[in-house]
Each structure stands twice: as C-alpha cells, then as structure tokens.
Amino acid sequence: MSAAPPDNDVLWARGIVKSHDGTPALRGISIGVREGEVLAVTGPRGSGKSTLLGCLSAQLPVDEGEVWFNSAPVHTLARAGRERLRRDRFGFVGSEPHLVPELTARENVALPLLLAGAGNKAAYTAADEWLERLDVGDCARLRPERLVQSRRQRVAVARALAPLPPVVFADDPTAPLHREAADQVMRILTSAARSHQLTLVLATHDAELVRFADRAVALVDGRLTAPVAPVPRGTTAPGANGAPAVTATRR
C-alpha cells in the first residue's frame, strides 16, 4: 500500500521510470508541485524534460512509479481517463504552435472553451481578451498560415490559458521566439498563472527563463540533480551535489 500524496501538492510523483522503445528517459523521478507554483524543469537536450511533463500531464503512461493529481491517482487511469483529465484539467503549450489551420486565431482560442460548454459570446469575448493580452489582438481574424511563427506561438499560449485550467504544462514554449518575445511570453504566462492561482510546469533548456519560476529542478540523464523542496521566496537554495544555486523570487 503506497503512502498518500501531501494535500498541498497538486501534482505528486514517486519513483517514475519511463523508457521510449527500450531507451530509458526517466530513471526514478520523485517530485511534488504545489498548487499555484511556477516550477521550471531545466536540463540539457535529451535529459528527459519532455518525458517528465508527458508523465505528469497524463500524456504518457509511466512504466513504473506513481503520479497523482489533486490526491487522485493518474498512473492507474486507462487511456480514456487520462484523455479526459488532460482535456478538462490541463492546458498545454509546446514549442510548436499546433493551431487548427482552418480556424482564425480567435476561433482557435475560443475552441477549447466551446468544447467545454461555454456559450459563443463568452468564448469569443475571452478569446479576444487573451489575444489582446498576448499582444496579438490584431491577428484575431487571421488564419495561422497568415501569421509568423512567433505570433502563432502567442495565439497558442492564449489558447492554453483561456480556459484557466488548474495546471498548465509548457514544454519549451519560447523555443520559436527571440529573447525579447520569449521574455514577454514568459511574463504573461507567469503573471496569468499567479493572478489566477494556476500551477505552471515549465520545461526549458534556456537557463535565462529560470528567473520567472518560483523553483527550479534540473534533470540530467533522466535523474533529478537539483533540490525538489520548495525554495522560500526571495532566498537562495543550495543546489544538490554542488549544483548551481537557484534563486526563487515571486514577481
């Protein structure tokens, strides 16, 4: 019988092992994510960041170990249960903005709200607001093919945030953006998370982005190397095994 996860962890995982076609990607990860926390998962390419986000977000079934969301087990869910969880409770931003090509920007952003049962007026009003916030309000009536990659990515961020899911997973969300645009999108992602008490789990190989997080953990070769305990705001935590310290400051 396994121990129950702590009440204040919205996501909690213990001993996750995951391989892709026999290649180990995660070699025993235990981690908790607090409600409303902005957690950065850093590490070099191929260290397992995307796989960890995939396991925490119910996209990938784990080979071994446990994943819990709001004190309910995820690792025991069948595919349909995992899909429902992802649809109803999680938002996603990837490094590629996968927008529906036939729909305009505002239709893309309104889509998850409409699928969740919102009325047309509410869905399109929210879509327009989020597009404005992401500084792409002028693109509302354009289809993705008419937008440059960086603007498409902003639309994808608006689409992920508009339904206000309890947890947003962002896997290298600033990859297609230059520094200034990356910082702006990170500011919007993190300020939206904080003002709406959303939990944000961010995977990035860009060390510059760690400053936007409350806490950072580092993966190397499928193992965590940095502390997973929450860092008190405005303080500096020593890294595990002599790893670089991570400063956590809410802004």
Ligand SMILES: Nc1ncnc2c1ncn2[C@@H]1O[C@H](COP(=O)(O)OP(=O)(O)OP(=O)(O)O)[C@@H](O)[C@H]1O
């Ligand atoms: N679908 C897959 N099939 C086979 N191997 C995979 C697959 N996805 C990931 N891997 C392998 O698993 C390991 C971890 O990959 P993962 O994408 O999780 O790392 P990452 O840190 O997110 O890398 P990146 O920063 O490049 O996205 C790597 O060795 C990778 O080659």
